[in-house]
Amino acid sequence: MASVAAWLPFARAAAIGWVPIATHPLPPAPIPKDRRKADDEKLLINVSGRRFETWRNTLEKYPDTLLGSNEREFFYDEECKEYFFDRDPDIFRHILNYYRTGKLHYPKHECLTSYDEELAFFGILPDVIGDCCYEDYRDRKRENAERLMDDKLSENGDQNLQQLTNIRQKMWRAFENPHTSTAALVFYYVTGFFIAVSVMANVVETVPCGLRPGRAGTLPCGERYKIVFFCLDTACVMIFTAEYLLRLFAAPDRCKFVRSVMSIIDVVAILPYYIGLGITDNDDVSGAFVTLRVFRVFRIFKFSRHSQGLRILGYTLKSCASELGFLVFSLAMAIIIFATVMFYAEKNVEGTNFTSIPAAFWYTIVTMTTLGYGDMVPETIAGKIVGGVCSLSGVLVIALPVPVIVSNFSRIYHQNQRADKRKAQRKARLARIRIAKASSGAAFVSKKKAAEARIAAQESGLEIDDNYHQEDIFELQHHHLLRCLEKTTDREFVEMEVPYNGQPKRPGSPSPLASPTHSAASHPGLLHACCGRCCGQRYQPPF
């Protein structure tokens, strides 16, 4: 290894210690062909104008990278006797420090992708980033990857616009993204309306609505207008059932759909009605029937399809499961402790409410959550002291996991907000980029046509335009290449406003459909052969 090459002479000299004990005579030393006087020479590296100098040995420490291997010879400039790289000098500084110190650092203010690109160019694995910077690098990389995945997913969603031939797929997409078509939007609002109606009906059913005939007590509206409510309920359940069956039909993976949370909520929402139809007015099971009616309130959860905030809340609670579990567990512990102590403290009071430890649980819960109903109150001094401690500790125990949950919620919510904003801005951004690129593409094509016209004029001996200026040899060659392509494929490059498509030669052909654009990450300066809309690639001039 070149890093310890300078120590080798010492190690060899110290090997003289082996001589007395050597069982065989030692081999003769290798004779270097030509004694290089200065073994170490300084190399000049010019990165976009900023000059770096280092010893050759420093660079050769890592022979599997660009600078340490023969690959750097490709960048050697014979005239200036230096290595020239047309890359970012600020990031190069870190790369060179890696050779010097053996540690690669990741600067926090640099963009992760540009840093990655530089590392890839110079052949350095990101894994050698030092421990001090590695975590930060990994975190940012993960964030970036998530963002890109998000973008790609939404882009795929957009791209799939044209690829749906199946009714099933169309329906599924309509259900999942209501804003894609009017029918879907109507369906979305109708179901939302009926959910609201159903929930309101459940609530209003129990409002007292006049006196009971012949008996004391009020009559709830549900019993007074039994038929009306029954019809309303039937209508809602029919709509919900239809919706559920449609979703089941349209789902790409039915088993997965049946197991998903939303579908379970759907089922639980409509099942009580059907079970209620089956059960007659039998006293024995009417108790169970009443319980079933409670489940009708689950219809309100169907709103989570309509509200993103609700979904985020649900997701947050799921992701904070461990904090919530901790909260519940510590509360349970505290409740048991305090209830036990209170019970034994108040046991001997006459007519006390604290009849058993479970009875004391209620007091403890009410005190710890600082509700303090006052239906159970300690009488003894010890009981009062314990009650005081109980309420103080209650505040602490509940306050502890709350910030974690809140911060989780906040992070997820903001992420969602950002994603939505990005999606909204994306369309406008991409449209602007498309226009800019198309205009430069159009400029190039018109240049090319002008050059062709000039050449044709030259060939036919017409007079050359006085304003003819020397064309760049590269441009000429590029034009020639494109002409060859045209001749090969029997198509023609056409100037247009929208992203370019190579069209078969047809006079007066209509402008082709706008092809779906690539994400903005596509490399400029590449020429793609076009063959229609399937890949939606664009023609880009390299300059």
Add this chain to the structure above:
Amino acid sequence: MGVNLSKANECRTTQFLQHMQPCNKTYRKCKNFNVQHDNSTIQEVEDEDDECAPPPRHRPDRLDAISRATKFSREEIRCVYRAFKQECPSGAITEATFKNIYQKFFPLGDSSQYAHYVFSALDKEQNGTITFGNFMLGLSMVVKGSVQERLRWAFTLYDVNHDGCITRQEMLDVISAIYNLMGTSHDSQQSPQLHVEKIFKKLDLNHDGVITVDEFINYCTTDENIRKSLTVFDEVW
């Protein structure tokens, strides 16, 4: 002639070390409070989380002086110093760094023992660090010294406790360390013992159980094989 810490450095380091009390957080807090008022003696503001004093810094003597003392050319000394400073920025090499370097040369085996012996052979003051000046002196003796000097150095390599004679145990230790350089794939239990016996039979002429300097040098200069092998390391630089 040794290399001394430049006087100012030494003063500062001692003062600093005197202020240090290990592992006493409250004391350190008070000390920090004092330090902020008195900037002249302490070079750097100590963070509360620092647990040890910064390593002492050694600066070598002038290039000319070393060149004169060690018969190396200036260019050669520069080369060695650059590598030295790269491995040990503090200016003095410790045994741990030494072991690291040797491990890179002999990756297959365990070189820590052997490195330890070489280090203690170089370390004149036996204090665990070798300054650059001492290192150059040692190097000069090993590389550019006469046959006598080199053999004397080899003797100190085997004489672990530097008492002037090599016992069987010392020789066994060093030879096992050398065998360890090869790695553990060889049957290493018997061979060092046999080797030691062979050597002692050849070198210990008066059979008193130890090898002295003279016996050692005598043997090495008279044995034909050894004389030839010695020349192998003549042009190492």
